[in-house]
Amino acid sequence: MKKYILKRLFISIITIWLIATCCFFLLRTLPGNPFATQQLLSVEMQQRMMSYYGLDRPLIEQYFTFMKNLLHGDFGSSLKYTGQSVNGIIASTFPVSAQLGLQSYLISFPIGILFGIIAARHRGRPIDYSLVAFSVLGVSVPVFVLASLLQYTFAIKLGLFPVALWSSMKHTILPTLTLAIGSIASKTRLMRTLMLEVITEDYVKTAKAKGLPTWKIVWNHQIRNAIIPMIPSLGMEIVSILMGSFVVEQIFSIPGIGAYFVNSVRSLDYTMTLGLTVFLGVFVVSANFIIDLIYGLVDPRIRVTK
């Protein structure tokens, strides 16, 4: 086990190094430079800015500086936001996105699972059809439509919540719901399918034959087995939840990390893009690492002993 963990750790570090390196060189192949903006600067002025930020030095020298700083956990300072460090921006925006993601996850996970179970248990009955209809709708309605709909109904018409911004608990409810509804829908579908698969399994029949009470069959033999295939996707799901949603954050004007992912690439803010990519990379790699370990605990068949 120890050997396995060490091996996975080594692979993880190599992966992150590869991500950082590829990203560094790929970014520089993009035409243009970070100081070419709509507010036109003459070529000489652009050169001055480039040399101020050390971007005129040989690329390989810049790469080693970047790597050296990266080892110290320093992503450098943003080229667009003068005087702001990438670390600082991540530190202030990540918690916001993470809070939003966690809130919606805490709502969507139990409800989604429950809906799935209910639908599967009442297969072919009205409650099943309505839940399936809900989940098809929830999956297919685009998030920006849903967001506007919630804004219109709950903020403008009913006046229950603020339209946008992020300054009190009340502000978080609409964006949380927006994110949660789609997620509930997809979980309902998944859980329903998984439940239907196990319902016909032999061990369920055996349990029934033994005369076990229904709740015991459902809990011990159906749910616990059905839920296992959901675990491997958990790693990526948690990462994507924590990293924020560009669309929802934009619509609700939430100061999260989502916008930076998109905008930093567009404005060629090299340090920002690199910092965010590496940060995300570390997250994905470690989440998968942990999930792999947990998976073994949950499902004895996949335990990694050899």
Next chain:
Amino acid sequence: MKKALALLLALVMMIGLLAGCGTTTGGGEEPTATSDTFTMAYNGVVTLNSVMTQASNDHNVLYLLQTQLVRYYDGQVECDAAESYEMSDDALTWTFHLRDGLVWSNGEALTADDFVYGTRCLLDPELGSPQASSWFMIKNAEKFANGEVGWEEVGVKALDEKTVEFTLENPLNSFDQTVACKHIYPLNQAFVETVGVNNLGSSVDTILYSGGYTMTEWVLESSITLEKNPAYWNAENQFPVQTIKLLEVEDPNTEVAMFENGEVDAIEEMAAQYYDYLSDYLYEVNGGGFMFLWMNTTGGTSDESAKVMANLNFRKALSYALDREGICQAVNSANAAATQPIDPNFPGLNGGSFVEEYPVESTPTSGDVAKAQEYLAKALEELGYTDASQLPAMNIVTWDTAEQKTLGEAITDQWKQNLGVNVQLEQYVIGTAIGKFYEKSYDIFLITWETDVKPTDLLQAMTTTGEANPGIWSDPEYDSLVAQAIAELDKEKQAELTQKAVQVFVDDTAIVPLFLEGSVHAKKEYVDGFVIGASDGFQFQNLVVNK
């Protein structure tokens, strides 16, 4: 069983909701707006480092945070930190006299040295301020910025605690407008050195305030809260609003919803699709930037296309074929169609506007298709083609916003309809697009340029060595006329020379004006004294909220 399930379902939902709420940090109700608070959805700031900023959005907020020698208010230059100023007879020396009682927000006195140091930071080669070239009219400023001479040689001096003197390279009778438009903010040297120039203006604590407001909260890309600065010299009479909240709302739909819901009192820039919807609240401003077509006359995507673009009649055909009025309607009705490069807001000498008093011959704003076809026929003959379909492939390049897309499509469509000329629209992300602009790898480029404060500013930027001209056009006659106009101190002669230069500019048809960009603000009826000028600045010195 069903009942139990339903109950369980309700329970789980409750728990989910509660759990969700439990993780929030902030809490409590937002205080409702009173007449002491003004809330506006604005375009956001990138940095409040007055030395390193390159965006007018930043200057909009800096206007509230820092005092300036002179500043713009509703299109006029007004004295701020300077009590008075004068120009020498030869227009080479400008002297600004500071008023009494100027203090920084930490209580230190604000002196002439702070303005001198503020100017120095803009030019210092060590700092690489993107604004340096705006100040190269100051004596030896360019040499200092290139590291050729020391600061002592530069024409910015504090004569005493209350007097700042600027000596210029060439006579300039409108330097006060330049100072107001391009912004020289005072900087406290000791403070700047303590926080470090690069960290200046990166957070609430790394700015020393001297203007109407101090900043109490700043969440990057989200919101700014400003509180009235009692230390401002004119705090008693100006900036009556106690608290200003600036919210960065990216989604236009959300912005409008917040406006309707009373969560914001004003919107800095309305999206064009809501003009009709909110027509009662709109407040239109023209000016800021000109949209141009830059015809690359010195090379392009291919040798053949370069030859075509170098043909004067062909360029004229393109210009005459455009219905600029129609284009403005299609893109943004706040834009004002233009066929010459002078901002129609610039005053003339006899009370009218400059463009009216000194007109030039140009295409009509709604185009002249018959004439365009004549020009095209001539061009095709000169180039040895029999039909427009034989013309080589040509492109028009711009950046990738939706607005530029509509604009580019409207233009290429009119060329196709009116002339049968096919030009391919290509859009790139802004950095890439501007990179191409300077590399000159395009046939036509669609780009804006700021009009600044007087007619000659933009004309100068377009000369052979001008800032805006990456070397795609050069006319010695034009260059010399612009140089003469700038050096001329007699206002009437200056205007005539400017008029001649504009005529040459229009006749050459290398840089083709399309329209003056307009922007539309929205404000509630209870907001008075709401001024956002065409030149930068939230000019809120008389803003009141009567709610």
